[in-house]
Ligand code: GDP
């Protein structure tokens with residue numbers, strides 16, 4: 001009996017972290033279900049653990065397993081289980097809510113406690129579709145905070161979709177670079193360096209960099 005073919009080669013757990021109502025569930029929905037219209041109803045995330053999205057990087061099928069925090073963040077009841085195995089984080093605040101920006105300190109401490117600081121993290125200022133008069137955190141403040149932390153920075157809107165694909169793609173790219181830097185699949189490589197297994201690819205073993213702090217990555221910002 002043959003097993004189901006795998007439809008991906010690499011899989012990474014992604015977590016969206018930040019205050020309640022900053023738009024985490026909306027960003028996940030916007031990225032994973034781009035055809036569905038934006039709704040301003042609060043997302044009923046209870047019971048939904050994660051969604052899988054497959055994207056191609058260097059010819060490799062990368063599965064992002066994107067976890068929602070299901071409202072637990074409101075009560076600060078995220079546990080080690082939520083964080084375990086996470087390879088990429090979108091740290092999200094609401095550009096129209098300064099408190100959600102101030103509270104990033106809490107979320108950074110939580111990430112530190114759960115040893116996520118050396119994983120791939122991008123700072124995300126969501127709801128940039130709002131008129132700038134409503135913004136309580138200007139672009140420069142977000143950019144400076146990101147650059148102090150050595151993070152990339154995006155301003156996004158789950159409503160207009162601005163930068164939503166881009167920020168998840170960037171995270172996928174960074175996670176692959178950090179965890180499987182040498183893995184590139186060209187048509188002519190398949191069958192030579194890689195064995196096809198059940199329609200998927202058996203990965204050769206690599207010596208992955210142990211200490212990500214030593215990486216030379218360029219950090220920059222993506223704003224409107
Ligand atoms: P979560 O608690 O962080 O998961 O936030 P939700 O995704 O539930 O969003 C909270 C509220 O903000 C909902 O009413 C959303 O429709 C709204 N919202 C989320 N993202 C955006 C955005 O980019 N622009 C606007 N205008 N509203 C948003």
Ligand code: MG
Nearest residue numbers: 025043045071
């Ligand atoms: Mg939510």
